[in-house]
Structure formats: C-alpha cells, structure tokens
Amino acid sequence: MTESRSPAHFQRIYDANPDPWGFASKPYEQEKYRRTVQALGGRRFASGLEIGCSLGFLTRMLAPECEALLGVDLLEQPLEAARQRCADQPRVRFERMQVPGEWPDGRWDLIVLSEVLYFLTPADIDRCAGRVLASLLPNAMVVLVNWLGQSDDPCTGDEAANRFITAAAGPLRVEYQDRQPGYRLDVLASARA
Numbered sequence: 001m002t003e004s005r006s007p008a009h010f011q012r013i014y015d016a017n018p019d020p021w022g023f024a025s026k027p028y029e030q031e032k033y034r035r036t037v038q039a040l041g042g043r044r045f046a047s048g049l050e051i052g053c054s055l056g057f058l059t060r061m062l063a064p065e066c067e068a069l070l071g072v073d074l075l076e077q078p079l080e081a082a083r084q085r086c087a088d089q090p091r092v093r094f095e096r097m098q099v100p101g102e103w104p105d106g107r108w109d110l111i112v113l114s115e116v117l118y119f120l121t122p123a124d125i126d127r128c129a130g131r132v133l134a135s136l137l138p139n140a141m142v143v144l145v146n147w148l149g150q151s152d153d154p155c156t157g158d159e160a161a162n163r164f165i166t167a168a169a170g171p172l173r174v175e176y177q178d179r180q181p182g183y184r185l186d187v188l189a190s191a192r193a
Helices: 007-016 027-038 057-065 076-085 122-134 157-168
Strands: 048-051 069-073 092-096 108-114 136-147 172-180 183-190
Touching: 007 076, 027 057, 027 136, 027 172, 027 183, 048 057, 057 069, 057 076, 057 092, 057 108, 069 076, 076 092, 108 122, 122 136, 122 157, 136 157, 157 172, 157 183
Parallel strands: 048 069, 048 108, 069 092, 108 136
Antiparallel strands: 136 183, 172 183
16 A cells, blocks of 8 residues: 555544444453553653544543643544543643644653554654654653554554654664554653663
C-alpha cells in the first residue's frame, strides 16, 4: 500500500459500528490499556499527547497521570464520544487532525501512539517520528502500542514499531518492551546525557 489510511477509510468503519474495535466490551482492550498505563511507572507528566485517541477509553485512563492531556483523532465522530467520556476531566481536551501531515502546537513529556502506527506508510511513520522528536520536552516518554495481527494495512505492527524506533534512535532509546498475545508495547525515553 502506497498511502496511509485515509479519513474515509475510518469513516466507513465508524459508520458500520460506533465501537468498531470493541473498546467498551472486550477484556483484551481493557487489559491492554491497563498495561499501557502501568508501563508509565507511576510517573506524572506535565503535558501528554495521545495520537489516535478514538473513543477516549485510554484517554480517560491516562488523564490522572497528566497535568494536561490532548487527544487527537482524524474524525469528529469518535472525538465527540471521547469528549463525552472525558467530560468530567477538565485537564483533557481534544482536536481533530490527521497526523503526521498535521501536528498539534505544544511540547510534550508524554506521547502515546496506541494502535495507530501500522495505519501509516513507512514514510509517514518516519515523518511522525520526526514530529514527535521535534515536540518533546526534556525527560520525555513515548509509548507505542501495536497490534500484531494480519491485515491489509500499510505495515504490520512489528514493522511499524521497529520503523518508529529506528527513526527515533539517538534522541530516544528503548526503555521497556512487553509482548503480549495480540500486541506489543514499547516505551521509549529521552536519551540521558
């Protein structure tokens, strides 16, 4: 595939099912989110960014760890559900944009890319890594979560994670990796001097 997945692709998915991946109902999703938050090690963050926040389930779990948290997604439909889900979280806000072509203003000490990188082409993963590196605060953490199943997406989960890790090598180093049935979780941290 020569192009990253388009908004129209995801619009068709959400039109067919408002919770297409079963975030609300599948124990797999809840366990994955729990492990993702656990991988943060209890650390508090000044400014968090979640790319591909979808319906806001992980966003809600990340919110207590961040003084401010921005969730972005490329469709308004899931963002509206995310806003409702996090309505009682005053530190959380949401924006619609298509990463990596668009990128939010600001600098972040936590960036989470959960289940989004394999929807991008290798070139767009490289662009995304560049955007991440350009917007990190000192002592930052980047969390990647990638599904390991087979699909017709531009990359597999392993290809996407490995491509991002390679593109970000130097400024970011792998601090923690966890491979579970169905997904992998990679935590990258700013290289210490």
